[in-house]
Amino acid sequence: MPGIKSAGSGNAVGKTLIAFERACIEFNDQFQLVDINWQISQSESWLLLGSNGSGKSALVSAMIGGGVLISGERCCFQDRPAIVSLLAQEELIERERLRDDSDLTDEVFQGTPLSRILSEDDPDPDRLENLIQLFGLAPLLATGFRKLSTGETRKALLVKALASDSGLIILDEPFEGLDASARALLMAELGRVALHKAIVLVMNRMPSVPAFISHYGYLENGHLLSQGALNEADLVDLLQRLNHLHMADIDLPVGAEQEASAGLDPALPLVTMRNAKVQYAGRVLFEKLDWQIEQGQHWQLTGPNGSGKTSLLTLITGDNPQCYQNDIFVFGYRRGHGESIWDVKRHIGYVSSALQWEYRVSISAENVILSGFFDSIGLYVKASTQQRAIARQWLALLGLEQRWQAPLKQFSYGDQRLLLIARAMVKRPSLLILDEPCVGLDSLNRQLVLSLIERICQSGCTTVLYVNHHDQDIIPSIQLTLSLGGESS
Numbered sequence: 001m002p003g004i005k006s007a008g009s010g011n012a013v014g015k016t017l018i019a020f021e022r023a024c025i026e027f028n029d030q031f032q033l034v035d036i037n038w039q040i041s042q043s044e045s046w047l048l049l050g051s052n053g054s055g056k057s058a059l060v061s062a063m064i065g066g067g068v069l070i071s072g073e074r075c076c077f078q079d080r081p082a083i084v085s086l087l088a089q090e091e092l093i094e095r096e097r098l099r100d101d102s103d104l105t106d107e108v109f110q111g112t113p114l115s116r117i118l119s120e121d122d123p124d125p126d127r128l129e130n131l132i133q134l135f136g137l138a139p140l141l142a143t144g145f146r147k148l149s150t151g152e153t154r155k156a157l158l159v160k161a162l163a164s165d166s167g168l169i170i171l172d173e174p175f176e177g178l179d180a181s182a183r184a185l186l187m188a189e190l191g192r193v194a195l196h197k198a199i200v201l202v203m204n205r206m207p208s209v210p211a212f213i214s215h216y217g218y219l220e221n222g223h224l225l226s227q228g229a230l231n232e233a234d235l236v237d238l239l240q241r242l243n244h245l246h247m248a249d250i251d252l253p254v255g256a257e258q259e260a261s262a263g264l265d266p267a268l269p270l271v272t273m274r275n276a277k278v279q280y281a282g283r284v285l286f287e288k289l290d291w292q293i294e295q296g297q298h299w300q301l302t303g304p305n306g307s308g309k310t311s312l313l314t315l316i317t318g319d320n321p322q323c324y325q326n327d328i329f330v331f332g333y334r335r336g337h338g339e340s341i342w343d344v345k346r347h348i349g350y351v352s353s354a355l356q357w358e359y360r361v362s363i364s365a366e367n368v369i370l371s372g373f374f375d376s377i378g379l380y381v382k383a384s385t386q387q388r389a390i391a392r393q394w395l396a397l398l399g400l401e402q403r404w405q406a407p408l409k410q411f412s413y414g415d416q417r418l419l420l421i422a423r424a425m426v427k428r429p430s431l432l433i434l435d436e437p438c439v440g441l442d443s444l445n446r447q448l449v450l451s452l453i454e455r456i457c458q459s460g461c462t463t464v465l466y467v468n469h470h471d472q473d474i475i476p477s478i479q480l481t482l483s484l485g486g487e488s489s
Helices: 056-063 086-098 114-118 125-134 150-162 180-193 232-243 309-317 321-325 341-345 353-358 365-373 385-397 413-425 443-459
Strands: 016-027 031-041 045-049 068-076 082-084 168-172 198-203 215-220 223-229 271-280 283-293 299-302 327-330 348-351 431-435 463-467 480-483
Touching: 016 056, 031 056, 031 068, 031 198, 031 223, 045 056, 056 168, 056 198, 082 086, 082 150, 086 150, 086 168, 086 353, 114 150, 125 150, 125 180, 150 168, 150 180, 180 198, 271 309, 271 321, 283 309, 299 309, 309 321, 309 327, 309 348, 309 431, 309 463, 348 413, 353 413, 365 385, 365 413, 385 413, 413 431, 413 443, 431 443, 443 463
Parallel strands: 045 198, 045 215, 082 168, 168 198, 299 463, 299 480, 348 431, 431 463
Antiparallel strands: 016 031, 016 068, 215 223, 271 283, 271 327
């Protein structure tokens, strides 16, 4: 294992699995873990807490050999841990993208079958089968990985990790992207796993401490400030710091141009669907859907993992080829009747995990936000002075103005998400589509984003379509709900 000193077996209960001794570890010349003294034993389950950019994911990376050890020691006493994280999910999606040779073969690449991905790394077959049934993945085993929803992808990673024979399971934000039922199943399963394996649970937000947790650690600015055996009274202050924010009024940056609304008839609905249907390889996600979004009419879209929420969104944006097989009007244009994709997208702001994974260009934070004016991944035209001023206002609002020149890849996952939300909002679009915008955000930034969305709803300039799995992430101004697999209200 590169970057880690191996130190033999650690299968006995209570034996140390991974240890850091005064370790200083550097990442990308921009961030360091400083003077880390920490060890994980077989009998322990750890909860790591901290805000975006505090070093939680860096510490996870360091546990598997990431970063450059500048001083001190880190030792591994067992085989590679099983890991689930937003980064691991992104890497698997990228691996599948690179395997796509459809341009050479003229065959549509559906991705590696889920059954093959789950069988990698020689998992225990009986345990794998039980977990597949528990998380409802049996009907998807023949499905190509690229056809899975974000939540189904996350479930696949969890099943793969939980079925491994590793004595240490690292879970970085494992509940993100899961519906309420799947979150409850995962919490119960982790309680069982913790009886015979070590667990490191990394969280941005934690309304309550899971019963199986035995130890905690709290990070700020690359320092492990506090750690120890769990005493829930000792955690009260930390949880308050992570989960409490006095909701102050938030003013949207001034001077934002309403270019995106130019030419729209205010009397027309933004979106109309009649008898809409989406299916893949005979699997019907939804059908017989009649839905209309009026201007100024804010909607929340809900439904379990795999119910077709993201597919429904891509019918609107034009990124789903089945939009041309359906009776759909978007901004007055009937799909498949001469409109260009840019006729539609110039009126839309969009944020999703998929966009974040696709945004691989290395440009500055300011240019990420500016690219929202041009609906591009990257910035290829010169922005106006006014547009740059608006981008700086957004950076200041997010508390990132001092890092305006820093490349996107040097920001934490949560801060990247904040920048992409600003990118979507910067042109004040007629329709703002937010596909789980709070994934990867700590409580402070989550409340900031929720407040921003509420203010945008109140502004009267933008209609909001919001996908959300968490009951606590409520936007007061969003009163209408479409539940796939249920009734609209």
